[in-house]
Amino acid sequence: xxxVEQDPGPLxxxxxxxxxxxxxxxxxxxxxxxxxxxxxxxxxxxxxxxxSSGNKEDGRFxxxxxxxxxxxxxxxxxxxxxxxxxxxxxxxxxxxKLVFGAGTILRVKS
Amino acid sequence: xxxxxxxxxxxxLKTGQSMTLQCAQDxxxxxxxxxxxDPGMGLRLIYYSASEGTTDKGEVPNGYNVSRLxxxxxxxxxxxxxxxQTSVYFCASSEGQGHAQPQHFGDGTRLSIL
Numbered sequence: 511x512x513x514v515e516q517d518p519g520p521l522x523x524x525x526x527x528x529x530x531x532x533x534x535x536x537x538x539x540x541x542x543x544x545x546x547x548x549x550x551x552x553x554x555x556x557x558x559x560x561x562s563s564g565n566k567e568d569g570r571f572x573x574x575x576x577x578x579x580x581x582x583x584x585x586x587x588x589x590x591x592x593x594x595x596x597x598x599x600x601x602x603x604x605x606x607k608l609v610f611g612a613g614t615i616l617r618v619k620s
Numbered sequence: 621x622x623x624x625x626x627x628x629x630x631x632x633l634k635t636g637q638s639m640t641l642q643c644a645q646d647x648x649x650x651x652x653x654x655x656x657x658d659p660g661m662g663l664r665l666i667y668y669s670a671s672e673g674t675t676d677k678g679e680v681p682n683g684y685n686v687s688r689l690x691x692x693x694x695x696x697x698x699x700x701x702x703x704x705q706t707s708v709y710f711c712a713s714s715e716g717q718g719h720a721q722p723q724h725f726g727d728g729t730r731l732s733i734l
Contacts, residue, residue, distance in 0.1 A: 553725035
């Protein structure tokens with residue numbers, strides 16, 4: 511079993527839709543949670559970074575962590591064609607290495 | 621602001637050839653990392669360097685060597701390339717010596733081994 515599971519998609523939505531991207535993880539020691547966005551033929555760029563449980567909002571993006579169910583979510587409001595990319599969740603425990611999900615491909619249609 | 625720069629962007633090798641991938645960062649970061657990205661596998665850590673002068677193995681180190689040349693530069697070497705090493709290679713850096721710091725990535729080197 512992979513330490514971080516992520517549905518690969520692709521997820522296709524119309525412009526303006528609310529998008530929900532999700533990951534599950536197996537190690538209860540994970541404390542740090544990140545979402546990276548990766549455009550085609552580019553490197554991942556950090557989108558959201560949270561510590562422990564709870565929500566974090568940044569513009570149209572909200573990251574949510576539920577440690578009790580080992581579930582990580584990223585919500586995108588008012589999705590735009592420019593949001594079309596692969597979204598990678600990542601997590602780790604302090605002092606250890608980042609573990610990435612395989613990524614979800616998102617396509618926002620105009 | 622360049623961030624993390626990787627060279628070359630593309631390379632095709634024959635089985636058994638050697639190759640060094642270069643990475644440089646201009647953010648004065650202490651830690652640097654090499655990953656490979658394969659379809660359906662996500663990013664997997666090959667080697668990392670917590671600080672200048674130190675290197676450690678990651679999840680998939682076999683067939684690779686690294687050199688932390690100075691604080692800015694971290695190179696990845698394939699001594700005898702194999703088709704299984706066909707992948708996209710990413711270099712990353714982070715500010716702190718621990719892995720809790722967010723990592724910043726370059727745009728990758730696409731490597732094909734025939």
